[in-house]
Amino acid sequence: MAKSLGIFVSSPENLQHVIGITKAAKAKGSNVKVFFTWKATTLSKDPAFKSLCEMADDVSICVDSYKKQGFSIDDVPEGLTPKKMATQAQHGIIIEDFDCYLSL
Amino acid sequence: MKILNVYQSEPDETVQKLVQIVTRDREQDSFDLHAENPDYDTLVDKIFAADQTICWW
Amino acid sequence: MEYKKVCFMYRHKDYAIDGIRSALGLAVENMYSYGVVMDTEIDELDELTQESIEMLRDMEGDVYSTVPANVEKNGFEAITIEELGEKLREMTHIIPYGIK
Numbered sequence: 001m002a003k004s005l006g007i008f009v010s011s012p013e014n015l016q017h018v019i020g021i022t023k024a025a026k027a028k029g030s031n032v033k034v035f036f037t038w039k040a041t042t043l044s045k046d047p048a049f050k051s052l053c054e055m056a057d058d059v060s061i062c063v064d065s066y067k068k069q070g071f072s073i074d075d076v077p078e079g080l081t082p083k084k085m086a087t088q089a090q091h092g093i094i095i096e097d098f099d100c101y102l103s104l
Numbered sequence: 105m106k107i108l109n110v111y112q113s114e115p116d117e118t119v120q121k122l123v124q125i126v127t128r129d130r131e132q133d134s135f136d137l138h139a140e141n142p143d144y145d146t147l148v149d150k151i152f153a154a155d156q157t158i159c160w161w
Numbered sequence: 162m163e164y165k166k167v168c169f170m171y172r173h174k175d176y177a178i179d180g181i182r183s184a185l186g187l188a189v190e191n192m193y194s195y196g197v198v199m200d201t202e203i204d205e206l207d208e209l210t211q212e213s214i215e216m217l218r219d220m221e222g223d224v225y226s227t228v229p230a231n232v233e234k235n236g237f238e239a240i241t242i243e244e245l246g247e248k249l250r251e252m253t254h255i256i257p258y259g260i261k
Contacts, residue, residue: 002152003152005148005151005152008256010176010180010183010256010258010259011112011161011259011260012260013260014112017137017142017144020142020144021144021147021148023144024144024145024147024148025148027145028148028152030148030152037179037183038176038179038180038183038259039175039176039259065179068179087186088182088183088185088186088187088190089186089190091183091186091187092186092187092190092192095165095167095187095190095192095253095254096165096190099152100151100152100154100157101156101157101254102110102151102157102159103159103256103257103258104112104159113261118199118200118242121242121243121246122242122245122246122249124246125243125246125247125249125250126246126249126250126255128250156253156254156255158255158257159257160257161172161257161259161260161261
């Protein structure tokens with residue numbers, strides 16, 4: 001059974017890497033969870049973000065960061081649900097519950 | 105303990121020094137994420153094989 | 162149960178404050194959580210961020226800096242690159258945060 005992978009994204013320059021790594025990990029049967037924080041929450045407005053949400057097992061963003069980047073919390077990015085507009089506790093879950101960890 | 109160092113850019117002096125200390129007497133591997141068309145499949149294999157992955161700026 | 166030890170490193174001033182908040186976020190999840198401001202001098206912290214750092218210290222975490230001006234201005238603990246490297250060896254998770 002493939003190991004699970006948690007990805008913590010804090011750089012707004014890495015969406016293509018997040019997508020590439022998620023795709024490769026899913027092809028190996030891995031459970032993949034991704035959490036975006038701070039300026040990386042702006043990536044949720046990238047047209048490719050929705051495809052990441054469809055591919056990964058779980059995608060969430062830090063809602064406080066999203067608000068600080070100038071977005072309304074009612075403006076839920078395509079691919080997410082209001083429940084996935086979350087807190088740093090999601091990062092804690094990645095660290096505690098996933099076999100492998102990657103920060104990007 | 106096997107460490108995987110992933111580089112998002114060419115490692116500068118600071119990163120090189122930290123890597124040298126962190127990996128001292130430990131098994132290590134590396135991956136250049138800044139390469140043109142990085143092989144994500146290989147990267148995921150390396151992540152799964154490592155005990156700890158550090159993705160440097 | 163073995164507690165996780167996490168160290169964030171910040172090299173860009175636009176990422177340090179929020180990165181400290183991320184470190185606090187893990188401390189409240191029962192992890193040993195540390196932040197290190199490297200290379201860059203940051204402004205004097207606002208009251209809210211100072212309070213976050215105090216909370217982090219109450220939970221046995223801390224914020225360090227390799228830049229003397231940050232130590233003087235914001236009360237961070239001083240650390241050299243060599244000392245940081247040794248500290249990183251003890252960590253279960255190492256997070257070069259944001260961009261440089």
